[in-house]
Amino acid sequence: MTKKTEYIQARKSQLNFYREIPLYIKRDKNTFVLYKQKGITIDDMRISENTYPSVLYIKSSDKIKGIQEAQKAFNKKIENDIKSDNPEKVKETLVNMVNETLDEPRSGSLEGVYDTVDILVSDYSKEHDIIKNLIDISHKDYSTTLHSISVMALALGFASYINLSQDETRLLGLCGLLHDVGKTKIDPEILIAQRKLTEEEFEKIKSHTYRGYYILRECKFKSEYIKQLSLCALEHHEKLDGTGYPLNKTENQLAKFSQILAIIDCYEALTNDDRPYRSAMSPFDALNEIIGRDVKSGKYNKEIFTLFIQSLSTAVK
Ligand SMILES: [Fe+2]
Ligand SMILES: [Fe+2]
Structure with a gap:
């Protein structure tokens, strides 16, 4: 033994x-x-x-207690970094914080990021540059962490553009930050593989959706939060015309937040540098590609997509 x-x-x-x-x-x-x-x-x-x-x-x-203690300290640090007007430091602390969280996404460690998003949202109106700066995070070292932070930042920018309430803004930001949490349960070798995946491996990657759903169902946020967070994890790869995964849901079956995140997620994936066999697209090309390929063919919500473009032009330089 x-x-x-x-x-x-x-x-x-x-x-x-x-x-x-x-x-x-x-x-x-x-x-x-x-x-x-x-x-x-x-x-x-x-x-x-x-x-x-x-x-x-x-x-x-x-271990869990350690992550929680570190998260509290990271949050204090983020707050101070924002106050001292140091976006670079905010970014660095945030990356460390999310790294720790995604490393052990068990009950008790995800809740710490609520306070982080809360701090970012409460200070957003005063410190517009913070979110703008987070959106500009260099994509060179692609990881689920950076992707998640970028999706969160884009989601916060979008929420603020369409004037969601503070509470909904916070929630959409959290949904962005945690939508891929299920990837922490996938063999990293498959996630970063630089070759064509077998069908079986691709199925494993697809499982990050419902794995994330189950992780988030178990966490200790308030119940309306859990519902939205877990749905976003489950549905962010679904398409309005039923061609997405894992459940081939269609438009009427999809939560609004999932439809928003699906667009932001796709945009982020196209503009970051994660794939070695192609270089990142410019925001303009990425938006064009999404319009041509997916919005016209009815895979994404056109109205949300239009608002997203507008939100980008105000948030990103
Ligand atoms: Fe995903
Ligand atoms: Fe994603």
């Missing part, structure tokens, strides 16, 4: 944020020794950064 590992390596980006989580050093194969006790941060220990042990561990049972 194999013994369950009791200690796991702590993430570098989280280390400074742990207060309630004790940290350990590995002495030998099976011995771990306390390095930092509960109740203080590494900073409080006044050890200069270059003398930290290169690898520190936490108890695996502290």
